[in-house]
Amino acid sequence: MTDITVPEGLWGSDDEGVIFAWIYADGARVEAGKLVAELTVEKAQLELLAPASGTLRILAPAETVVRKGTVIGKIEPV
Amino acid sequence: MKPAPQQRIWMYATMLKSRLFDAAVFEAYWEGKKPVFHMGRGPLPGEMHQSFGQEPTAVGVCAHLGPDDAVGAGHRPHHVAIARGVDLERMAAELFGKKTGLSGGRGGHMHLYDNKVSFFCSGIIAEGMGPGAGMALARKMRKQPGIAVAYNGDGAVNQGAFHEVMNMAALWKLPFVCVIEDNKYAVSVTTRESTAVPAWKRAAAYDCPGEYVTGNDPDLIFEAAARAVKHARDGNGPFILELETERLHGHFIGDVAGYRSKDEVAAQKDPIPSYRQRLLDEKVLTVADMEALEAQVRQVVAAAIQFGRDSEYPAPREALERVFA
Amino acid sequence: MVQQASTTGGSARTLTMARAGREAVIAEMRKDPNIFVIGEDIAKLGGVFGTTVGMAEEFGAQRVIDTPISETGFIGIATGAAMAGMRPIVEIAFVDFIGVCFNAIFNFAAKTHYMSGGQFKVPMTMMIGYGGGYNDAAQHSQCLVGTLAHVPGIRIVTPADAHDAKGLMHSCLRDDNLTIWMVHKAIWGLGWLGTALKTAMATVPEEEYTIPFGKARTWREGTDVTLIGYGITVHHSLQAAEKLAAEGISAEVLDLRTIVPLDREAIMKSVARTGRVVVADEDYMNCGVTAEVLATIAERDPQILKAPAVRVANPDVPVPFSRPMENFALPDSDKIAAAAKSTLQS
Numbered sequence: 001m002t003d004i005t006v007p008e009g010l011w012g013s014d015d016e017g018v019i020f021a022w023i024y025a026d027g028a029r030v031e032a033g034k035l036v037a038e039l040t041v042e043k044a045q046l047e048l049l050a051p052a053s054g055t056l057r058i059l060a061p062a063e064t065v066v067r068k069g070t071v072i073g074k075i076e077p078v
Numbered sequence: 079m080k081p082a083p084q085q086r087i088w089m090y091a092t093m094l095k096s097r098l099f100d101a102a103v104f105e106a107y108w109e110g111k112k113p114v115f116h117m118g119r120g121p122l123p124g125e126m127h128q129s130f131g132q133e134p135t136a137v138g139v140c141a142h143l144g145p146d147d148a149v150g151a152g153h154r155p156h157h158v159a160i161a162r163g164v165d166l167e168r169m170a171a172e173l174f175g176k177k178t179g180l181s182g183g184r185g186g187h188m189h190l191y192d193n194k195v196s197f198f199c200s201g202i203i204a205e206g207m208g209p210g211a212g213m214a215l216a217r218k219m220r221k222q223p224g225i226a227v228a229y230n231g232d233g234a235v236n237q238g239a240f241h242e243v244m245n246m247a248a249l250w251k252l253p254f255v256c257v258i259e260d261n262k263y264a265v266s267v268t269t270r271e272s273t274a275v276p277a278w279k280r281a282a283a284y285d286c287p288g289e290y291v292t293g294n295d296p297d298l299i300f301e302a303a304a305r306a307v308k309h310a311r312d313g314n315g316p317f318i319l320e321l322e323t324e325r326l327h328g329h330f331i332g333d334v335a336g337y338r339s340k341d342e343v344a345a346q347k348d349p350i351p352s353y354r355q356r357l358l359d360e361k362v363l364t365v366a367d368m369e370a371l372e373a374q375v376r377q378v379v380a381a382a383i384q385f386g387r388d389s390e391y392p393a394p395r396e397a398l399e400r401v402f403a
Numbered sequence: 404m405v406q407q408a409s410t411t412g413g414s415a416r417t418l419t420m421a422r423a424g425r426e427a428v429i430a431e432m433r434k435d436p437n438i439f440v441i442g443e444d445i446a447k448l449g450g451v452f453g454t455t456v457g458m459a460e461e462f463g464a465q466r467v468i469d470t471p472i473s474e475t476g477f478i479g480i481a482t483g484a485a486m487a488g489m490r491p492i493v494e495i496a497f498v499d500f501i502g503v504c505f506n507a508i509f510n511f512a513a514k515t516h517y518m519s520g521g522q523f524k525v526p527m528t529m530m531i532g533y534g535g536g537y538n539d540a541a542q543h544s545q546c547l548v549g550t551l552a553h554v555p556g557i558r559i560v561t562p563a564d565a566h567d568a569k570g571l572m573h574s575c576l577r578d579d580n581l582t583i584w585m586v587h588k589a590i591w592g593l594g595w596l597g598t599a600l601k602t603a604m605a606t607v608p609e610e611e612y613t614i615p616f617g618k619a620r621t622w623r624e625g626t627d628v629t630l631i632g633y634g635i636t637v638h639h640s641l642q643a644a645e646k647l648a649a650e651g652i653s654a655e656v657l658d659l660r661t662i663v664p665l666d667r668e669a670i671m672k673s674v675a676r677t678g679r680v681v682v683a684d685e686d687y688m689n690c691g692v693t694a695e696v697l698a699t700i701a702e703r704d705p706q707i708l709k710a711p712a713v714r715v716a717n718p719d720v721p722v723p724f725s726r727p728m729e730n731f732a733l734p735d736s737d738k739i740a741a742a743a744k745s746t747l748q749s
Contacts (some may be wrong), residue, residue: 012334016113018602021419021599028414040421040594042115043332045453063598066114116597118537123726125539131673131685157460175725176539182724186540201542202502205471236471237503333594337447394731397723 002037002052004073006066010046019064019072026058030075037067037073039066054078079304081297083362085377089296092110092140092359093133093350093374096157097165098379104298106383107307107331115332121174121387124186129157129325131294134349135259136161138299139227139319141286142307146224147214148196150206153188154259158229164192166378170386180390182396204230204237209245214254214310221363224309225253233264233278244316248284251315254305256320260290266337278320288318294349297356324349342386406543418607419592419599420636422454423565423718424584427572428455428492428707430447430611435490438576438581439466441481442494451496452591457506474504482512485527487624490576498533498585511579523659528575534587534635534685537596539565542571545728546684548633549691551583558599558616563590563637564724566605567660570614577613587634587685602624602638619666625655628679628743631670631696633659636683636715642736647743654743662692667699670706674700678709679746688716690726 011017020038030036036050052055052075060072081089084202103122110120117123120280129136132154140161143149150157159169167179172179188201196213200206209227216222233241235258249253258277262269269276281288287309291302299321306317324346328335335343357363363371418426432438439462440455446469448518449456453715464595469600470477474495481491491580495501501508508529515523535544552559558580562568566587575582590603622637623644630640637658657673680700682693693714700708715734723729 018598019113020594021417021604023418025414025417028413029583034688038422040115042112042334043595044334044336045594064112088431105441115595116537117539117595118726125543136629172724175728179725182726183728184721184723186538186724188542189540189724189736201540204498233472236473236476238473238475239503265444265451267444267471267701271469377657391727392725395729397720397728397731398718401720 001070002054002075003047003071004051004075006039006068006070006072008068009040011044011069013041015041016065016067017060019060019062019066020045021056021062024056026056028056029078030056040068050075058073058074067068079250079301081141081300085300086297086355086357086362087371089137089141089300090135092161093296093353094372095150095375096129096133096136096160097350098376099170099382100130100156102379102383104331119177123175126187126331127329127363128153128327128331129154131324132259132261133157133350134294134299135229135298135321135323136345138296138321139255139257139303139307141300142303143227143315145195146222148210148224148226149229150210150213150226151197151199151229152201152203152206152231153232155190158192158209159192159197159199162197163189163195164196164197165384166294167385168192170382171389174386174389175391176386176389177392182400183392184400191246195331201381204234206230206241206299207239207243211247211252211254214247214252215250225255225307227255227257229257229259231264232258232260232262232269232277233267233272235257235280236272236358244280244284244318247316248286251313253313254311254316256316256318258320259323260320261323263325263329265329280320281318284316288316288320288323292322294321294323296349296353325327328378379381404562412614415606415711416609417604418492418565419587419604420562420565420568420590422590423607424586425454425456425522425609426607427569427576429458429461430670431576432458432466433504437488438490439468440466440492440494441470441477443470443496444495445469445473447658450494452593454494454530470656474500475507478504478507478512481527482507482515482525485525492576495529495531497543498531499545501547501551509554509557510743513554516580517549517556520652524579525581526579529581529583531583531585531587532591534589535722535729536589536635536728537656537723539707540724546686548585548662549686549697552692553690553697556581557663559585560616561585561660561662562672563634563635563658563660563665564603564605565592565607566622567609569612570612571660573611574613574616576617585634590638600638602641611693614660614679616661617664617666617670618660620658620660621655622658623654623656625653625677627653627677628681628746629655629673629677630655630681630683631657631659632683633692634661635685636734636739638685639734639736639739643739643743644734652747654744659692665695665699667703670699671703675704675707678707679743680708680712681713681715681739681742682744683739684716685733686716687719688714689719691716711745713746715739717741
């Protein structure tokens, strides 16, 4: 099981961000390194890539406010 | 022609007023927009292009202008409006979309109009050129004193309107000063990437004088502007005055300006603290007088912002009014 | 600079309109070296609306070209390149800016094929953002779809979700005419207008597909009244339909999807069934798209109407800045629902 964590380096400031959209639905098969969610911080739109391949489990739905380091989902090994 | 002490004090106080105003606007802008950024939310919605760092270009030129003159600006107008003497309370109210605003809330931050000081601005690039030169033409036709000044960004010089209007201003010897604020960026595109020859050199094409002032220094801008304004006032036609300046923030609030390197941003100098120090060093003001002046400016800005916040919104149906005279 | 991350793997993907449109552009650019993109802030910045994120990195400065602020100039340049065999994509971020370059669009690019008797084609696609509702005031909130639609020689598409955004972009890029792909800013999926509008996001197939011009789309079937819109007013109409359903009124929502050519058959078919119609458009009302829809009904068969048609559009005022006035001027789901109910009162 791999956590999908909002990366520390994804944005510069300590501001909160928001999950703008998940690209895949809960239970979908995803591939490591591919886009899995879009986040916004202020006006900037940021891409979050899948840290592993497997089945996506969404813990925080779209519109959830997040910080860097927040775990927003998991990837279950196939 | 160097600025007299009173003029230097006015320039400093006005730059400070502009800076404090923009700082207060910045605070208000973010209300309601975190953590989810929605441009339409909060007491101060919409786009916001601020003037941090560009204050010298406004005061250095406007120090030479009076009630007979006219000024047009672009989408980054606050410092110019303030230097021109636009009613600060009504300007703040306009930004807040209130009934007491300059346009009753119809225009917003990029469309500030104040006919008491013959000031207008437009959100379309280079749109200040035509109407600005037109105000110069009217003065000439009616044999009235006064000149017109149009503020443009470095990007605006590549609009067709720039060429068209400069050509006519030169042909007809209009009392018109074209001010170009070279803050080096048109959103993300640098002047170097967009402009084949520095814009002030195009003056040769219009057989009018052109000058470039480096340093973002109010005193140097004042001196060059004196030449430009006199040239126009004396009936000798237009003048292109290009002023190096610094855009200290992004293009609009929310622009993280990732296209600029961190080193480049760190190297930028804020013109206001250094001018303050210069006035103290040269004993134009004592520390006590400086602080008293600053307290006064702070108070005026705070009152204007509060007026904007406290004023009422227009009734929705007022949207239908003022389309026609 | 954000790279365009890739999405593959076979699972269904829900994309924003911005990402779906980009996907189509990138796919076509990879296949056809004649396609290049030209406009302001598209290289380093990736476009003010994210239309070209990652493309300068992939295709280079020769194919993703940042221009000076010289719309008349670069639209003319792109047109000439198109006439000489290239297939340019021109970005005009805000439709309001067509003012400075309308001649280049409507007098030359739109008319060259005709005026040359077919000798010269202008296979050029323009990407244009439009619309308001977020206090960007009169010069940055317009739609001007009616203005562009009024001039012959321009095909205009207005996708309302990510699925249609991609399919219509493929169609535009493969078409040999001047095509304009227009997206309302509030449904594009940008980070600066709050959270994503769910109904504008959609499952987007990974493979390429086209959507034919001139084919409207029924988003919701109904029997009592037809709500016609495009772009954002499709979404307002969907919300209105929900409100109406709660009151026992069955509303059909028809998305015009292409403005030129207009799917007049679809309009007639739907209104013939319901007998009542509300046309919603954020553009100015006078002489616009709403008028064209009603003219279609009046010309082909006005008898199908059981009640007068109602238009919900900007009441011919410059878009006001202040929130209460802007809300008053622009269409929303409440106004559309009220209009629908008024058709049922006669």
